[in-house]
Amino acid sequence: MAENARHYCIAIAHQPTELQTRAALVEEFKWTVGTQVNVQFVGGEESLQERVRAVAEEWVGPDMANVGLQFGGAGRGDVRVAFLEGDGSWSYIGTVAQQIDVDQPTMNYGWLTPDSPDDELRRVVLHEFGHALGLIHEHQNPNQPIQWNRDAVIADLSGPPNNWGPQTIENNIFARYDPATLESTPVDPDSIMMYPIPASWTTDGFSVGLNRELSSTDTDFIKKAYPW
Numbered sequence: 001m002a003e004n005a006r007h008y009c010i011a012i013a014h015q016p017t018e019l020q021t022r023a024a025l026v027e028e029f030k031w032t033v034g035t036q037v038n039v040q041f042v043g044g045e046e047s048l049q050e051r052v053r054a055v056a057e058e059w060v061g062p063d064m065a066n067v068g069l070q071f072g073g074a075g076r077g078d079v080r081v082a083f084l085e086g087d088g089s090w091s092y093i094g095t096v097a098q099q100i101d102v103d104q105p106t107m108n109y110g111w112l113t114p115d116s117p118d119d120e121l122r123r124v125v126l127h128e129f130g131h132a133l134g135l136i137h138e139h140q141n142p143n144q145p146i147q148w149n150r151d152a153v154i155a156d157l158s159g160p161p162n163n164w165g166p167q168t169i170e171n172n173i174f175a176r177y178d179p180a181t182l183e184s185t186p187v188d189p190d191s192i193m194m195y196p197i198p199a200s201w202t203t204d205g206f207s208v209g210l211n212r213e214l215s216s217t218d219t220d221f222i223k224k225a226y227p228w
């Protein structure tokens with residue numbers, strides 16, 4: 001559990017073949033309001049798939065986003081969910097998933113198993129499906145930028161369990177989005193899309209714990225992004 005909490009998610013807003021990784025045009029990657037997004041599992045035990053589905057659906061429905069998540073069925077899957085151990089947790093952002101080869105997953109849970117506790121599963125699944133609906137990492141919100149202690153962040157994330165290279169760290173931590181490409185709110189430290197941030201990673205003592213639920217801002221925001 002403590003180890004998993006130090007595992008960070010990678011959100012991918014570009015196609016794997018592209019070198020340009022800063023252009024996270026989230027507006028561009030939003031699903032059309034009212035779309036039924038087909039979700040297919042690629043592996044994983046049925047009990048685990050069912051738990052993921054139940055949590056993912058908290059994002060959508062009459063009181064939430066006006067987007068459907070249709071699990072299973074005959075489609076090839078707009079979103080394809082894998083459970084490849086050791087591959088970390090990651091997701092493409094919104095409709096970028098539709099640009100990925102159909103034999104490739106678009107979302108992965110690298111450490112969830114049928115034995116994973118509910119709170120851990122909720123934390124990770126709510127977060128990754130936030131990406132699938134087009135949300136970026138809250139720490140890359142361009143409003144009120146976080147004052148990173150770059151050396152400390154790089155030292156931590158270069159090592160296990162993440163073992164990220166410099167470009168991955170740049171893209172997933174330090175890069176900020178162009179406000180013109182986003183709908184955004186002031187920074188919400190309680191957002192499910194916020195990374196846990198130890199105080200040692202910032203120069204002003206700012207820190208974030210392990211968020212496990214949708215914040216009220218997350219809920220308001222997704223309703224505005226996908227209105228009924």
Ligand SMILES: [Zn+2]
Nearest residue numbers: 009010011137
């Ligand atoms: Zn993420």
